[in-house]
Amino acid sequence: MVESTTKRQLVIIGGAEDKENDSQILREFVRRAGGTKANIVIMTAATELPREVGENYIRVFERLGAENVRIIDTETREDATSSTALEAIQKATGVFFTGGDQARITSILKDTEIDTAIHKRFSEGIVVAGTSAGAAVMPDKMIVEGDSQTNPRIEVVEMGPGLGFLPGVVIDQHFSQRGRLGRLISALLQEPAVLGFGIDENTAMVVTDNQIEVIGEGVVTIVDESEATYNNLGEILKDEPLAIFGSKLHILPNGYKFDLKTRQPILNNGTVPDGSVAVGSTNT
């Protein structure tokens, strides 16, 4: 097993990341993929416009100096066994899943040779990234689709298998921009998982082993259900609102970190605050 000594690396992006200006998030992905020596594979399975979407990313990654960038477009499960595609994955130092429809990614790729090959490279330490639909597929169970701007109800989300790069959590994207707290909590209670991550647009959570660092313009909203004292999931029908008592809520902007094992948020100077703060004491 390589996993125990090799770090896992993920860049999970809430969609609509900057591609024209500083491109902080894509820059971090390219850096982790090896910088100018990066060998990047862009997976366009999610989109019905693979050429357009893929070439847009080629432009950015080449602008940032990646040496080798190619698209693997898979429209069928047969495409996902192509030997050229498999060779490309075997040489890749970074794999990037574009946006589109997350159900396309899993229906085309899940449990194919390409899926296995990417997981093997991931376990060997290469960085795997995804934006929007490409972020949704990261957990073992993903939000296939769901309603925005709603209170939590069972019917709000449809869950399905994800690609499993970050198992045991729930991830949602375009989070603040689409008002998805209700959807995230609906997914979290049904999963069942204790940690839900809502990632804003042009914002990413960068995972290095068990540590998450937030980068980008917005925030990552974390709902930690591990100390919740009550929910009514077992008592309600699917169109009735969910109740939950005592979830924890953390809001983390650029530079803040979170430990997946201890479930502690960490200050941007690397320390964990140890007490209560006087709320709003410094500014009105």
Added chain:
Amino acid sequence: MVESTTKRQLVIIGGAEDKENDSQILREFVRRAGGTKANIVIMTAATELPREVGENYIRVFERLGAENVRIIDTETREDATSSTALEAIQKATGVFFTGGDQARITSILKDTEIDTAIHKRFSEGIVVAGTSAGAAVMPDKMIVEGDSQTNPRIEVVEMGPGLGFLPGVVIDQHFSQRGRLGRLISALLQEPAVLGFGIDENTAMVVTDNQIEVIGEGVVTIVDESEATYNNLGEILKDEPLAIFGSKLHILPNGYKFDLKTRQPILNNGTVPDGSVAVGSTNT
């Protein structure tokens, strides 16, 4: 002082409450105002369409059997000293603030004789209700206006004085429907207050002294900052995202209660759950 023995009663509605069918929320207001013997004053200060909005409520309250329903329309602060208006308030058993623009309510009514008269009746135990803008004015500091579907930043909300029927908290409305978590947290950190209530449409929090009961179709989302261990309010500029560690989050549908003093959510059977629940253990 009457306050110590008389219960305070508020019905704070997240907007868009049902007026055609069962009208659960308006029904509860009329019941608390004395039922068929209710003497209800509708305050239309928030709206520029006082007749239209007011007559809509007259129809509902009369359909539910309230004996005496009248509109007090105040377009200027002079209107708010009218002796007929003051007499109506003195006889009222329920006062209802309509929706519209909350800044109109406070600029026209705040600290006028009518404001004082309503507070006096409120302290004597009559029920005061408000929907949408009429809900926003309930705290001592209110959200005057703000952005929806955004992460929390200082610039997201403008705060101003409210009418102060429920001091020390922050209230937002149309909560899930407009994706207002970011706005609620922005207001809560700047207030400064420790409890923020996000009320959904066709949903109300009914306050009886220090106990809140949720009624209606959606949920009340409660953010309790009292045990938060960190926020960055003192360190950031107004367009930078707010951070917060360790807020508590409760989601309460119809029938669930919340104690404003202990800040504990209460089950719909009246008990406080005493331990951790196995998350999602009953349903997948």
